[in-house]
Amino acid sequence: MTAALRFDPIRLPPECEKLRKEVRAFLAEEIAAGTFDPHKPNREDTDVPEFSRKVGERGWLGMTWPKKYGGHERSFLERYVVTEEMRVANAPTRRFFVADRQSGPVLLKYAPEHVKMDILPRICRGEVCFAIGMSEPNSGSDLFAAKTRATKTDGGYLINGTKIWTSSAHIADYMIAIFRTSPSTKENRRHGLTQFLVKMKQPGIQVNPIGQITGQYEFNEVVFTDHFVPDDHVLGEIDGAWKQATSELAYERSGPERFLETYYVLTELVRAVGKNPDTRSAEGIGRLVAQLHTMRRMSVSVAGMLQAGKEPVVEASIVKDIGTVWEQQLPHRVRDLAAFVDADATNHETLENQLSFAIKTAPKLTIQGGTTEVLRGIIARGLGLR
Numbered sequence: 001m002t003a004a005l006r007f008d009p010i011r012l013p014p015e016c017e018k019l020r021k022e023v024r025a026f027l028a029e030e031i032a033a034g035t036f037d038p039h040k041p042n043r044e045d046t047d048v049p050e051f052s053r054k055v056g057e058r059g060w061l062g063m064t065w066p067k068k069y070g071g072h073e074r075s076f077l078e079r080y081v082v083t084e085e086m087r088v089a090n091a092p093t094r095r096f097f098v099a100d101r102q103s104g105p106v107l108l109k110y111a112p113e114h115v116k117m118d119i120l121p122r123i124c125r126g127e128v129c130f131a132i133g134m135s136e137p138n139s140g141s142d143l144f145a146a147k148t149r150a151t152k153t154d155g156g157y158l159i160n161g162t163k164i165w166t167s168s169a170h171i172a173d174y175m176i177a178i179f180r181t182s183p184s185t186k187e188n189r190r191h192g193l194t195q196f197l198v199k200m201k202q203p204g205i206q207v208n209p210i211g212q213i214t215g216q217y218e219f220n221e222v223v224f225t226d227h228f229v230p231d232d233h234v235l236g237e238i239d240g241a242w243k244q245a246t247s248e249l250a251y252e253r254s255g256p257e258r259f260l261e262t263y264y265v266l267t268e269l270v271r272a273v274g275k276n277p278d279t280r281s282a283e284g285i286g287r288l289v290a291q292l293h294t295m296r297r298m299s300v301s302v303a304g305m306l307q308a309g310k311e312p313v314v315e316a317s318i319v320k321d322i323g324t325v326w327e328q329q330l331p332h333r334v335r336d337l338a339a340f341v342d343a344d345a346t347n348h349e350t351l352e353n354q355l356s357f358a359i360k361t362a363p364k365l366t367i368q369g370g371t372t373e374v375l376r377g378i379i380a381r382g383l384g385l386r
Contacts, residue, residue, distance in 0.1 A: 047092065131167060
């Protein structure tokens with residue numbers, strides 16, 4: 001093995017449980033006020049700017065960042081609790097989630113000081129939305145096959161090419177993207193990629209929505225035609241973005257959102273079977289909850305490693321692989337168990353609607369954030385198996 005694989009048995013400290021109660025109370029108030037309906041994952045209001053600002057006012061964005069940039073210098077474990085509660089409640093986090101989870105940390109590491117002072121406080125206030133520009137047509141999940149070019153010109157770069165499957169690009173204020181600045185080499189096919197900060201509402205960018213089978217428009221194609229990016233929006237090392245992207249993906253792949261995206265069908269099933277489930281339902285639900293508990297312990301462990309300043313790339317990939325396979329299969333397992341639910345159950349119609357949506361959205365889950373095949377390659381390499 002090239003690296004020691006470990007998941008430390010981390011317990012959430014008392015301040016996390018106190019925070020959990022605060023977040024639950026806040027979400028209950030927003031639900032009561034009609035801001036969102038937690039029982040409708042297929043709702044249209046996935047982007048609610050006012051909700052984002054309220055979350056920012058509570059101090060729950062940029063929680064781990066330095067105070068000088070609008071952050072709150074709290075722990076990754078506290079941030080974990082907020083993410084978990086938001087996900088379980090099906091809260092409308094689209095506007096701020098990517099910025100808070102990974103784009104902000106990238107800016108903290110690699111952006112010039114004046115860029116950090118400008119953008120990071122606005123992320124913390126819930127005012128800006130970020131997209132991630134990685135995947136491209138005809139390259140699948142192979143980020144190192146990127147062909148969108150950044151050509152040097154006076155004062156910056158001209159961008160030409162296309163990104164695809166770009167979540168939230170239609171509402172994003174910024175994108176952190178990887179573009180090719182020079183050819184790869186025989187010795188290192190990862191060479192030649194550079195990370196850039198892109199302002200989305202500028203000339204030379206066309207965003208084309210990609211419809212999903214669910215009827216939603218979350219993904220987009222983003223076409224760049226001589227789009228100008230100034231020199232001070234280069235992030236990190238020229239031609240060395242692959243190192244940065246690998247680190248960034250540890251943030252993207254390890255959180256509770258990677259196994260809770262279809263969680264609502266499990267809670268709805270529990271409501272439907274009631275307090276006295278039959279043996280088959282009790283056994284099936286118990287098995288699912290045990291699996292969920294195990295994944296959560298692994299995910300919390302990764303959060304603890306991030307808190308300690310480590311880069312648990314392999315561990316994060318394992319969480320993402322196991323988690324997304326589980327949440328992808330969950331609607332089908334719940335559907336099997338729901339076949340024996342009384343059709344007169346008060347939430348039977350809600351459960352049916354949720355299952356219909358979850359089964360349609362499930363195929364994307366093992367693609368977003370890295371396909372299962374790519375993740376298993378990373379894991380195998382990290383364990384010295386390839």
